[in-house]
Amino acid sequence: MSELPSIYDPKAVELPVFESWLEGRYFEAGTAEGVRPYSVVIPPPNVTGSLHMGHALNNTIQDVIVRRQRMLGRPTRWVVGTDHAGIATQNKVEQKLAAENKTRHDIGREAFIEACWEWRREHGSTIISQLKAMGCSCDYSDEWFTMGPSYQKAVRKVFVDWFESGLIYRGNRIINWCPRCATALSDIEVEHADLPGHLWHIRYPLKKPVGGIDHLVVATTRPETMLGDTCVAVHPDDERYKDIVGATVALPLLGREIPVVADEYVDPSFGTGAVKVTPAHDPNDFEIGERHGCEKINIMNADATITEAGGAYMGLERYEARTRVIADLDAAGLLVKVDEHSHAVGHCYRCHTVIEPWLSDQWFVDMKPLAAPAIEAVRDGRVAFHPKRWENVYFHWMENIHDWCISRQLWWGHRIPVYYCDACGSTVASVDGIEVCSDCGSAVRQDEDVLDTWFSSQLWPFAVFGWPERDERLDYFYPTAVLSTARDILFLWVARMVMSGMRFIGGQVPFDDVIIHPTVFNAEGKRMSKSLGTGVDPLDLMEDYGADGMRFGLMLQVTGNQDIRFSEEKLLSSRNFANKIWNASRFVLMNLEGHEPGEAVPTTVVDHWIFSRLAKLADRVGKGLDAYEFGEAARDLYDFFWSEFCDWYIELSKARLASDDPVERLAVQRNLVFVLDRALRLLHPMMPFVTEEIWRKLPRTCADAPPSLMVAAWPEASMLASFLDEEAERSVSRLIEVITGIRAVRARYKLSPRQELHIEIKTGSEAESGWVRGEFGTLAALAGISGFGVATDTAKPPHSATVIAAGMEIYVPLEGLVDFEVEEKRLAKERDKLAASLSQLEKKLSNEGFLAKAAPAIVAKDRAKASEIAGSLALLEGQLAELA
């Protein structure tokens, strides 16, 4: 055993252990009679992606859950795969083409799509191999892709179903247009940022003065859109403009004549109360234009340059056009004033280009009918969010849901399965595709657009079980148990999965629980982002701290309500923790004399204590993980293993391991192995590698002896409940108090740990004296005591330091070493502290309200505490009196 290195080396362990898991096929779920399966689908990372901190956190969370469920004996399946990521992938491939001075149009649609597949073959496995490096126990034997053959079929089936039931329709509307990506986006793919801008006040002359008014002043943040103005609107009740409603305005620069209309939408208190209306370039203006039958003039091309409708401005880029329009207005004396004005500007969530509201023909989904049952499912608890407050966010969005623009003017993606017959004008949607019109037999053409990537993502929880084809798998594994994700895709993805899942899989929700995990920020509180250079690469972290160190360090930082300000120190202490586990195990293994299995039986009070602590730990960790409280569970594990098992139990075992009695030695060895074994099981979901490596070297402690810790039984609290022992816990905590007190004396006088001490103890009763005598071995080992006297009437030896602990007076004779001034100061300080807390308690105990209304157990506890403090205080006073 001693060949184990004294420092845990993750690099030497992780790969072989992972390969052994793959070889053992533990990641693949079996089926078991009468046991409910447990399934989780991974939020599919983009094929273009590489692992970032959000992935590291989210996938650790899922792996912890999944590994524990597997240990609980359920057929457990964690489905893995990637998302084809329409825009992101298309951008990558276009960049590659750009390097060869080509555009996608140069090579054509078919070749471009082939280039995307090629790109995926080359780069698509990156993120999967990174998940493996983390130790994620996904089923890699069945990897999914949102553009795979059966997945394509699922997408088309969903489209056709919605199309035929009227939920999908085509409309000419204002959508969000990204001029760089040259595609429409849905509302939630637009990110708004408040940016400083200007409010330009522009004079619009009336064609003929009315009632002495010869012009209007309109205010706008986007002056270039005036090229497309087709009316000016004022509020119907606005006295200022009452007379000019119906008048005609000569649009500056272009000279086009447009009417003044009255519309309720206008807020008379904002700006001048007169609004220029550009129906083709603003959603509100569109509505106003519709109400008043105004023309919709499109002044922008797909690349945001001005169209011929912009007259002299034709061909200018949009901001250049803005500059020119302003300059020309100013020159014409029509620019009244310019105010500073900050306002929300929409940006493309993929490339951050400023979005242009643009009028175009697109496909939409009518969401309200889909949202209703999905709202109900959360309302009645079939789907539960953790933390719960996210449910309100979900409700708010779902109850105000807008129609979803699903068409994208891209090439990479699921092509819209709609076929047009130009001959007879029929439009049909088809799952399998058609070539000729069923009505007239002419050749048909397919819609050119593809679907929003999120349209396919929403099918993930059932498409990955083979829907619409392989129904047995779906029946077995759907619905999934839990979905863990970041909050920024709550609407983009989570809500839509609930809606589509319920629609297509017999009203069943896709998952019972949704975990919205914290967002990882950097130390400065900035969002971790590669483009901002504020990110940390999880691969670097694993290099420095090992996969287990990174995982556990992340788990320590997970809390229910707070985002994570990423702390690398937590990873450092986690790496050290892995090393602690390694060395504690090494110690246990070194001290075994043979590997014969045997039942662990607690015999000494210290045994009972650690077994009781273990039982409580299993209870807390189990409950914590059930409630998705990862930070709590991690801290409990850390404290138990380090502070209780290592610092006390192992230390207290050393003397017994050196015993002459082989029976005694064997008993301790078995107990050490037992506690270590159970602790490793509890730690395994969070730290899979180090625990597995060690566990395989341990003698088996129970009849079922699987070859891997991954599939060993999870220690359930009920299995350990018989070990609970409050008496032992009380006894050992007193012992710890005594030992700590003596050690403090040693530290105070800077005594060498080697210097053995003889102490005298004055107890309060014979029973207490007996207890102390019984624990002499322990004291000797951990406080460096070579001998002691104990009695109820012990006199304080001269030149000794005093410790009051566990209600006893402990004298440590230190010939010539005691600094009485130091002693007095210390004792006085301790007395003051005790006196303060005693008076606080006494005040409380003399309060009749407290005695009458507080729970009896609390009153009893406080009484006991008060008398204990009073006892210690009396002892301290006595000591101080002697010193004085």
Place this chain on the structure above:
RNA sequence: GGGCGAUUAACUCAGCGGGAGAGUGCCACCUUCACACGGUGGAAGCCACUGGUUCAAAUCCAGUAUCGCCCACCA
């Protein structure tokens, strides 16, 4: 304009009705035969502020301040 979260030791954060906790950092001692990625001991906090509820408030409620997120078509 709505909504949500946070404010606890130098730093990062737990605790969320009954005696202020952890990790890191800091100080002192220790190269003791599992571990210096270690051990032992220690210093360090009017739990943001102001009110309220309660026998009892870091913990519940209201308000204030500061910071941070969402959502929203006000030109």
